Amino acid sequence: MQSRDYTYKLLEGQSILTTLYWAEEEKNKPRPIAIAFHGGGFTIGSKDMIPHAQIASLTEAGFAVVAPDYQLCPGISIYDALANDTKVRVDPTRIVTVGYSAGALMALYLGGDSDPPKAILDFYGAKYLTDNFWFSPLPVFAQLPPFEEAFLNKVYEEGVISTTATSLERSAKSQTSSKSKGMPKPDLSIPRNAWLFDSLKRGTHLQAVVKDGDYERIDPVRFFSPKFPPTFFIHGTKGDLIEPRFSIAASEALHKLGVETRIQLVEGESHGFASGMDSSDAQFKYIQDEYVTLDGAVGVRTNPPRYSRNILCAERPFKKTKLLPSLDPSKLLQNYFKITSNFTGISSTFKMKGTIAFEEAILDPSYPHVHEKYAYIQRYSHLVHLADQVLVYQQAYRKGSIYLPW
Numbered sequence: 294m295q296s297r298d299y300t301y302k303l304l305e306g307q308s309i310l311t312t313l314y315w316a317e318e319e320k321n322k323p324r325p326i327a328i329a330f331h332g333g334g335f336t337i338g339s340k341d342m343i344p345h346a347q348i349a350s351l352t353e354a355g356f357a358v359v360a361p362d363y364q365l366c367p368g369i370s371i372y373d374a375l376a377n378d379t380k381v382r383v384d385p386t387r388i389v390t391v392g393y394s395a396g397a398l399m400a401l402y403l404g405g406d407s408d409p410p411k412a413i414l415d416f417y418g419a420k421y422l423t424d425n426f427w428f429s430p431l432p433v434f435a436q437l438p439p440f441e442e443a444f445l446n447k448v449y450e451e452g453v454i455s456t457t458a459t460s461l462e463r464s465a466k467s468q469t470s471s472k473s474k475g476m477p478k479p480d481l482s483i484p485r486n487a488w489l490f491d492s493l494k495r496g497t498h499l500q501a502v503v504k505d506g507d508y509e510r511i512d513p514v515r516f517f518s519p520k521f522p523p524t525f526f527i528h529g530t531k532g533d534l535i536e537p538r539f540s541i542a543a544s545e546a547l548h549k550l551g552v553e554t555r556i557q558l559v560e561g562e563s564h565g566f567a568s569g570m571d572s573s574d575a576q577f578k579y580i581q582d583e584y585v586t587l588d589g590a591v592g593v594r595t596n597p598p599r600y601s602r603n604i605l606c607a608e609r610p611f612k613k614t615k616l617l618p619s620l621d622p623s624k625l626l627q628n629y630f631k632i633t634s635n636f637t638g639i640s641s642t643f644k645m646k647g648t649i650a651f652e653e654a655i656l657d658p659s660y661p662h663v664h665e666k667y668a669y670i671q672r673y674s675h676l677v678h679l680a681d682q683v684l685v686y687q688q689a690y691r692k693g694s695i696y697l698p699w
Contacts, residue, residue, distance in 0.1 A: 294345075294352050311361035312340055316352040325387035327356040327587065328403075328410070330396030343393070346571035350584050356389075387411065389587045392418055393568060394535065398513060401543075404524065405516025413524040414583050416567050421539050422508040427499040433533045434494035440487050447484035493534075517546055523553035525583050529562030557583070 295315055300308040315324065329351075331342045340360040351358050388410045392400030397418020404413055419427075481487045492498035499508065509515055524547055526540040537558055544556040557579045559566065570577050 294349055309362055310340070311359055314348050314352055314358040314360070316355075324355060324357040325389065325411075326359055327351045328359045328361070328388060328390045328400070330361070330390070330392040330399040342568065344568055344571060346577070347567070347580060347584075350572070350581060351391075351587070354584060354587075356587075389413065391587075392416065394565065395419060398511070401513035401524070402511070402516070404513060404521050409522045411522060412587050413522055414587060415524065415526045415540065415543075417528045417535050417537075417540065417564055418526075419535060419539075420512060420514050420543055422499060422503075422512040424539070426536060426539075427508075428496050430496040431493050431534065434490055437490055437494050438481075440481075440491050444484055445488045445491060448488040451485070514543060514546065517543075517550060517552075519550045519552065521547060521550065521552045523586075525554065525586055526556040527559065527567065527579055527583060528556065529559050529564060529566050531561065531563040534564035555586075 295317055296312055298310050298312050300310055303309070329340075329343050329348070331340055340362045343360050348358050348360070386408075389412045390400035390403050390410045391414045392398065393416040395418075397415040398420065400410075400413050401415055401418060401420065403410055481490065489498070492501050500506070503511060524543075526544050528535075528537040528540040530537055532538070540556055541558075544554045547554040559576060559579055562576065566576070567580055570580065572581075
């Protein structure tokens with residue numbers, strides 16, 4: 294994976310940087326763009342806090358990943374940061390956005406743009422900003438020591454700032470010498486860190502970073518409409534910093550509007566869990582599944598591997614399963630469901646080391662492109678519960694492990 298830093302704006306003499314990541318192969322091929330916004334309570338963090346394992350997953354899928362810094366509060370309001378620093382544009386027809394925590398608000402906010410992204414992935418993001426939760430003390434910080442106001446106010450002397458060395462979220466072990474999930478222990482000798490955690494403790498954080506009290510204008514849910522892009526949510530069930538009910542409510546609201554949406558609630562995980570993971574973690578599958586969904590949104594893959602029927606029959610793991618090819622989509626999908634249900638679960642099907650073979654119904658060769666195949670599945674998804682099956686199909690397809698029986 295290659296990377297390069299660029300200055301995408303100058304503000305008061307300071308360069309605001311973004312890092313572009315891309316895979317080396319197929320250098321001349323046009324790539325879709327994934328814009329990834331880091332978290333940090335709008336106050337701390339930097340583009341370098343996004344785990345390389347997750348960036349690598351996106352580049353391996355064919356994306357060029359843009360990870361920008363943005364101006365940090367309280368020296369600037371959230372609204373100004375949204376207006377000024379989310380205008381990264383490469384090809385508006387092939388962009389997806391990914392955001393973590395505060396960065397997820399930015400990713401979701403772009404759904405209301407005149408050229409919205411093709412899909413959005415929200416990791417435990419902030420939304421529904423008029424809810425009392427945002428103005429209430431957070432119990433998780435109840436044991437923090439008190440700070441002198443003069444010490445906290447030093448944060449206002451820093452001027453324009455777009456990056457700090459710390460974040461609410463830990464880096465993955467691919468970026469640090471040791472791996473540690475969840476919230477790091479903050480260095481409270483730094484005024485900016487102390488200011489953030491003190492304001493979260495007292496329930497004054499949102500008020501301080503919004504400044505003008507107009508919380509609705511920075512709330513991305515105000516843009517929800519039937520035309521909103523497909524949006525997917527991942528949230529830990531512990532909800533110690535941002536409660537999962539906000540992501541649940543957003544997914545339900547989009548579903549009622551007819552927007553493609555899904556939420557994955559990761560049992561027992563706290564805020565920031567994704568940034569402490571890499572591809573060796575069991576829970577990483579939740580992240581990988583949604584990245585595969587982003588693949589489908591922009592039609593990354595177009596040329597599936599082709600194998601003869603003889604090779605397929607020799608290698609597929611469920612040799613005793615009788616395939617019943619048909620041109621009737623309902624029968625084909627029902628047959629596919631019967632095949633996959635022969636195993637203990639979809640995930641175990643995907644994890645099998647052998648070749649994964651799928652019924653002709655799903656891989657009808659008359660649909661040569663990934664996004665068309667995906668649309669084909671979606672068209673008949675009312676027949677069986679296919680959400681997980683679609684993800685497995687896309688996973689296997691992207692990894693080149695699908696064998697087409699024609």
